[in-house]
Amino acid sequence: MKRTLLYNRHKALSARFVVFAGYEMPLQYTGVIDEHHAVRKSAGIFDVSHLSRIEINGKDTISLINKLITTDLEKLKQGYSQYTFLCNENGGIIDDLLVYKKPDDSIFLCGNAINRGKVAAWLKKHAVSLSADKAGYNVVIKDITDATCQIAIQGPEAQKILQSHASTKLSEIKKFAFAEINFDDIILLVSRTGYTGEDGFELYITASMAESVWDRLLSGGAAPNLKPAGLGARDTLRLEMGYLLYGHDIDQKTTPLEAGLERFILFEKSDFIGKEALITQRQNGLKRILIGFEMIDKGIPRQGYRILAKETEIGAVTSGNMSPTLKKGIGLGYVDIGYNKTGNEIIIDIREKALLARVVSLPFYRKK
Amino acid sequence: MSPEDLKYHKEHTWAKINGRKATIGITHYAQESLGDIVYLELPDVDTEVDKDAEIAEIESTKATSAIIAPVSGKIIEVNEELAESPEIINEDPYEKGWIAVIEMSNTKEIEELLDPKDYDKYVEEEAK
Numbered sequence: 001m002k003r004t005l006l007y008n009r010h011k012a013l014s015a016r017f018v019v020f021a022g023y024e025m026p027l028q029y030t031g032v033i034d035e036h037h038a039v040r041k042s043a044g045i046f047d048v049s050h051l052s053r054i055e056i057n058g059k060d061t062i063s064l065i066n067k068l069i070t071t072d073l074e075k076l077k078q079g080y081s082q083y084t085f086l087c088n089e090n091g092g093i094i095d096d097l098l099v100y101k102k103p104d105d106s107i108f109l110c111g112n113a114i115n116r117g118k119v120a121a122w123l124k125k126h127a128v129s130l131s132a133d134k135a136g137y138n139v140v141i142k143d144i145t146d147a148t149c150q151i152a153i154q155g156p157e158a159q160k161i162l163q164s165h166a167s168t169k170l171s172e173i174k175k176f177a178f179a180e181i182n183f184d185d186i187i188l189l190v191s192r193t194g195y196t197g198e199d200g201f202e203l204y205i206t207a208s209m210a211e212s213v214w215d216r217l218l219s220g221g222a223a224p225n226l227k228p229a230g231l232g233a234r235d236t237l238r239l240e241m242g243y244l245l246y247g248h249d250i251d252q253k254t255t256p257l258e259a260g261l262e263r264f265i266l267f268e269k270s271d272f273i274g275k276e277a278l279i280t281q282r283q284n285g286l287k288r289i290l291i292g293f294e295m296i297d298k299g300i301p302r303q304g305y306r307i308l309a310k311e312t313e314i315g316a317v318t319s320g321n322m323s324p325t326l327k328k329g330i331g332l333g334y335v336d337i338g339y340n341k342t343g344n345e346i347i348i349d350i351r352e353k354a355l356l357a358r359v360v361s362l363p364f365y366r367k368k
Numbered sequence: 369m370s371p372e373d374l375k376y377h378k379e380h381t382w383a384k385i386n387g388r389k390a391t392i393g394i395t396h397y398a399q400e401s402l403g404d405i406v407y408l409e410l411p412d413v414d415t416e417v418d419k420d421a422e423i424a425e426i427e428s429t430k431a432t433s434a435i436i437a438p439v440s441g442k443i444i445e446v447n448e449e450l451a452e453s454p455e456i457i458n459e460d461p462y463e464k465g466w467i468a469v470i471e472m473s474n475t476k477e478i479e480e481l482l483d484p485k486d487y488d489k490y491v492e493e494e495a496k
Contacts, residue, residue: 016403027430031404031458032403033406034404232430236429299407321429322406322429329407351425
């Protein structure tokens with residue numbers, strides 16, 4: 001079992017733990033709903049060190065990565081990140097991740113913990129196979145996950161709290177941008193990104209500084225508005241935003257098109273792995289597509305529950321929970337094309353009870 | 369730790385016996401392990417239930433779990449307040465968070481339930 005560098009801090013906060021992607025991670029501290037609301041109303045601090053962090057350097061970095069992801073790195077400004085997919089030849093999703101383009105054109109990838117080994121192997125394989133040169137692309141691929149810690153600070157108060165430690169002006173870091181900041185005399189990489197739908201930052205910290213940064217954030221003057229939040233709240237927050245979770249809503253058998261995320265596929269870009277399959281799928285038309293739905297009847301949808309139209313099975317739930325903000329059951333799932341129209345009523349088979357739900361547009365939750 | 373006046377089932381339910389009637393609920397240990405309770409599928413009044421069998425489904429932000437009847441009999445009352453505010457179970461599992469009242473068909477079953485001291489010991493073992 002792996003533990004993050006902040007394990008002892010979670011333990012001291014009496015966290016309840018859960019095993020996630022081989023890591024013993026904090027599930028909750030005071031309670032999922034409490035932590036969820038804290039992030040929506042003030043701010044929460046998450047240890048997300050389990051996420052994979054891979055650095056790619058070398059003169060061929062951009063050309064290699066651009067052949068592997070569905071968005072266009074040439075169009076991404078230095079100092080910015082974007083959400084993207086790594087797909088296999090069939091268009092199936094190997095990982096969904098954030099790609100960061102550094103000022104020196106080196107690349108930093110942050111993806112799902114469970115896909116870490118798979119992604120690193122995929123990059124290394126194609127650094128050789130895609131290159132015209134027998135020696136392969138001139139790139140150095142380095143997994144820095146274990147050498148670093150990643151903390152997310154999320155919520156309307158996040159900037160103010162982080163600013164109280166930073167000499168860099170954080171308001172100048174735009175959404176999806178990243179920069180090195182001076183945090184109480186520690187140099188950190190910070191991005192204005194997250195997985196909660198709130199404003200917020202993710203901090204990338206050298207291992208030796210991990211506990212110090214965590215402690216400073218939780219003991220500073222603004223700390224009363226900052227609550228440690230676990231994977232439980234992270235899941236309900238992302239679900240309210242309709243953000244997908246790898247291994248549940250997407251995997252190697254689903255494509256970004258089926259996941260309803262065509263906007264992250266740059267078809268006009270030159271070749272990338274999976275492009276042909278995705279073009280074919282788009283031409284032939286999708287057979288199924290991801291929907292968001294909310295329960296009309298009382299009940300909570302969970303992964304694996306069947307979705308029906310009258311008596312006919314039309315799909316299955318991939319994520320579901322009760323939305324702490326909307327106070328009703330919400331879920332994501334795939335349905336056969338034709339049943340995916342917003343407003344369409346569907347049945348969720350919850351333990352052999354046919355409960356009524358309605359297809360809604362994503363996100364479930366929109367900030368006022 | 370657990371209230372003195374109650375009897376306990378190993379599946380973490382409690383029963384408060386009053387003649388042939390048993391008020392039932394889940395224990396503090398159960399609500400704490402479940403985390404935030406967000407939904408409870410209450411049983412219907414007049415349903416016959418068997419000891420050790422599932423009587424209701426309870427949902428937390430984490431998962432779905434079954435509530436096991438500590439005694440057999442007929443459900444004569446359910447706590448309707450839980451339909452709107454299931455979090456009451458987290459807040460007060462032994463009083464306001466009661467789930468149902470069962471009219472027992474066999475009061476001898478009470479003898480099979482655990483005393484508070486034994487239940488606490490059992491939980492301690494299970495938590496190890």
